[in-house]
Amino acid sequence: MNTGRVHSWDLSTGVDGPGTRFVLFLSGCPLRCLYCANPDTWHMRDGQEMTVDAVMAEIEKYRTFITAAGGGVTITGGEPLLQPAFTAEVFHRCKELGLHTTLDTSGFLGSRATDDLLADTNPVLLDIKAFDVAYRSLTGAGLAPTLTFATRLSRHGVPVRIRYVLVPGRTDDESAIDGLAAFVAGLGNVECVDVLPFHKLGAAKYEALDIPFPLRDTPTPSPDLVDRVRGQFRDHGVRAF
Numbered sequence: 001m002n003t004g005r006v007h008s009w010d011l012s013t014g015v016d017g018p019g020t021r022f023v024l025f026l027s028g029c030p031l032r033c034l035y036c037a038n039p040d041t042w043h044m045r046d047g048q049e050m051t052v053d054a055v056m057a058e059i060e061k062y063r064t065f066i067t068a069a070g071g072g073v074t075i076t077g078g079e080p081l082l083q084p085a086f087t088a089e090v091f092h093r094c095k096e097l098g099l100h101t102t103l104d105t106s107g108f109l110g111s112r113a114t115d116d117l118l119a120d121t122n123p124v125l126l127d128i129k130a131f132d133v134a135y136r137s138l139t140g141a142g143l144a145p146t147l148t149f150a151t152r153l154s155r156h157g158v159p160v161r162i163r164y165v166l167v168p169g170r171t172d173d174e175s176a177i178d179g180l181a182a183f184v185a186g187l188g189n190v191e192c193v194d195v196l197p198f199h200k201l202g203a204a205k206y207e208a209l210d211i212p213f214p215l216r217d218t219p220t221p222s223p224d225l226v227d228r229v230r231g232q233f234r235d236h237g238v239r240a241f
Helices: 052-068 084-096 115-119 134-139 144-156 174-185 203-209 223-235
Strands: 003-013 020-026 048-051 072-076 100-105 124-127 160-166 190-197
Touching (some): 003 052, 020 052, 052 084, 084 100, 084 115, 124 144, 144 160, 160 223, 174 190, 174 223
Parallel strands (some): 124 160
Antiparallel strands (some): 003 020
């Protein structure tokens, strides 16, 4: 029986996939995004060990409700593909119950996702943090694995929603956004791009963990900047919100 390191779970509506969803947060992440709102999920050691059966027992408590609300189960993190076998088994069990499944991932560990896992996933929420040299300074890692994973999802016809966090001075470069928009438009399986304005809601967690919040002095984006970036994606024929 697969076991995983679980940070927590919660119910959400309209943020982590369609409908009201049971959202499972796994512990552990290979990236260190400067704007991360959940630094408490970085380390696997901080999660509780759970079996798939135990997770499914929690999901079962809400199954009637989330099904009636047109929702399902989302696995996020941390990074769920740091624990691919556990993620795959939970999703497979969900599909056997007729529950809709959504994977929220950076794609950096996309090579760890088996074809069977992808077959049990619809859609993938793919976080593309930047589309130029800013990616490494923003995350501590390279962009190439995420783009490779995005191309693979397109090849397999797996529906994708792109998430793009807009950080003034870091991810608002016009040419980089045009490059990302052109890449996304060429995939053929992207339902839309969610342009997510940078926020500081996780700042208190950094204080509690005695970790400096790197973007404490960075402003949130103006409505005009958000509109400009959404418009750039739309100019390439990509739905953007």
